[in-house]
Amino acid sequence: MAAPAVLLLVLFVGVPFASAIGFSLYNVRLGDPRPPSFMGLTQYARILTDPDVSRQFLSALLHNLIFAAVVVPVQTALALALALLVKKSIPGIGVFRSLYFLPVVFPIALVAIIWRLILARGDQGLLNSALAFFSGGTFGAQDWLGSEMTALASVMVLSIWQGCGFQMVILLAALQQVPAELYEAAELDRAGPWQRFIHVTVPGIQTTLVFVALYTMILSLRVFDQIYVLAKSGGGLNEGATRTVMYEAVTAAFDENNIGRASAISVVFFVIVVVLSLVQRRATRDKES
Template sequence: MHGLLMSAPALAGLIAFVGVPFGYAVVLSLYNVRLGSPLPPSFFGLEQYRRLFTDPDLSGPFLRALLNNLVFAAVVVPVQTALALGLAVLLNRTLKAIGFFRSLFFMPVVFPMALVAVVWRLILARSDQGMLNSVLHHLSLGHWGAHDWLGSAATAMVSVIALSIWQGVGFQMVILLAGLQQIPAELHEAAQLDRAGRWQRFCHVTLPGIRGTLVFVALLTSVLSFRVFDQVYILIRGGGLNEDATHTVMYEAVTTAFDRNDIGQAAAVTVVFFLIVVVLTLLQRRFVRPDPED
């Protein structure tokens, strides 16, 4: 009884901010709802879902967006988690001004994504004035041409991934840093007395000590990577980003709702995507769950 009472605020928040919106989206997906239309909504049943998987004009963009999401998550989750772990280990020291360096690496997290996207648009600009092209031009002694990093299908998704990792790695770093600081110093001292090297201490002391934290970070990063939207929307609309190579399911849902004014179809997209993310998260949780004693 006490446990239920203590979890009641969290459950109420989960129902209010996840359960109710999801239920409303399910209801909207069963109707033909047009934004700004004078006609009342008409009941469609499962027609929106049938169209989503059988109509080439709808299923093609949706499946492409889903593939882009999967590629983004497959790269961002392991790379960002590994970088965050490396930074956390590097900054888990009692050095002078260590707080400054921790703040420096965490700073991109507090920047609005709109600002981050604009800054990276300047870095990846197609012209010779783009910062990355300019640096490569000087390093290659003038042999590097102006590459369209955002417009090229080969590098568009890579650019979005690099932007997202740079902006988000500091958040995971702080969580892992907190986990590292919970490992008793006596374990490292005992390993040193046994003449264990740094790599051996990392593999047999550090990693087991933060296994639960690593699992949490991987799950959190997975969820955040599937809801990627801001940077893609800003760069497609104002930065010349290749839309086919980078548009995500959230981008597809938003453009369906507000560009094509089809609220019912957009709701069906979000419902299907929500269920896919839940299933993938549960599978990931099952395969990477920490040991019971963690």
């Protein structure tokens, strides 16, 4: 019964990952008529010891960690708040659920265009125009995507806006499974709204919360699409302040024509993500028990 799923997993995950390990051991160039030359662990050594390569890799990894450290708790908390809000049985609540989920189905190219218009520099940006209007012209000249201080934060806001609806749907399904008798018992014990939330709601959806946080962390660590689209579509994004590990791997493969280095970066990053996921899972498992 599990054979079709296992076969697809091997074909689309196992084989590509094994190929990446193989490519990382060779000097592979796209379109090069010469056969790939064996390099062993040289690509990995360059990532960890070469000053230029390791500096770029560590800087990209730092951006990934900062991105995940902010997006995971903020997006999870916002998704839980929206799930609690749309859980109420009132007329027209389905419309709000659809609106909150709508950004999830938008293609990343459309999302990038929308936020490029919002965050454009000067009076061309919708956000700057709004700030200038409400502040009487005091604010409104900020280059949100081009500034080193705000470029990564702008990408964080974009990502939270697009992905929050998906986590909201998962948490909403979990909230609807919490027995109503538990809330009735808490009310009989004179528990207030906050006490019911802490002692009934959170324990009732704790497993789902752990899954959502873990899933969001993995997505945050492999963030790439929105940064690449903003950088390559003339959005004025500060690439130096927003480069991530996946961005480094893709640019190494297709801009620098170095498949071996890109594969080595992907393998190293895969190991880092697995380790962080296991650490987070162990910490949350201890809390659950």
